[in-house]
Amino acid sequence: MIGLTQVSQGNYLPTEGMKGLLRRWFYLKFVQKKSTVELMAAACDLRNKSALSIVALLDVDEQMISQVVGKKRLIFVQNCHAYLKGSVNPGGLDSGFSND
Template identity: 90%
Template sequence: MIGLTQLSQGNYLPTEEMKGLLRRWYYLKFGQKKSTVELMATASDLRNKSALSIVALLDVDEQMISHVVGKKRLIFVQNCHAYLKGSVNHAGLNSDISND
């Protein structure tokens, strides 16, 4: 998570770089309807794989996520999911998402 989070009031928040990666992978997974396996093969580094993993976890119940990640990582994933839910137009997927 180094370089991808900001510590603010005890919560781990995604950096601007991570937000861009999250939007990109969200667009590819849900906008372009590509599978996580297919996308993971194209993820070039650990940062991209981490962002894609977080996007893929949107399909997983939060309680289930809490059983497989630590508390700090869970907070970070929850903050990333909240960011995506608040910033992505689910009806049409904003076209600017693919440009990041």
């Protein structure tokens, strides 16, 4: 998870770079309604695939997620989901999103 998180008082938080990737993949998956399979094929590296997989897990119950990821990864996923839920408006974009 190097480069994906910042450790702050034991919490795993997404970096600014990861937040941008999360918003991008959220937009493509939930606003443009592209399939996860299609998007995963378009993801160019592990960092993008990781961000996309976290976005795709928004559809999965937290208890189910906890059964397949370790505790530290679960905390990171929860923090990413909380970030997305707090930063995107009902239209699917936050004010800082640019489609470039």
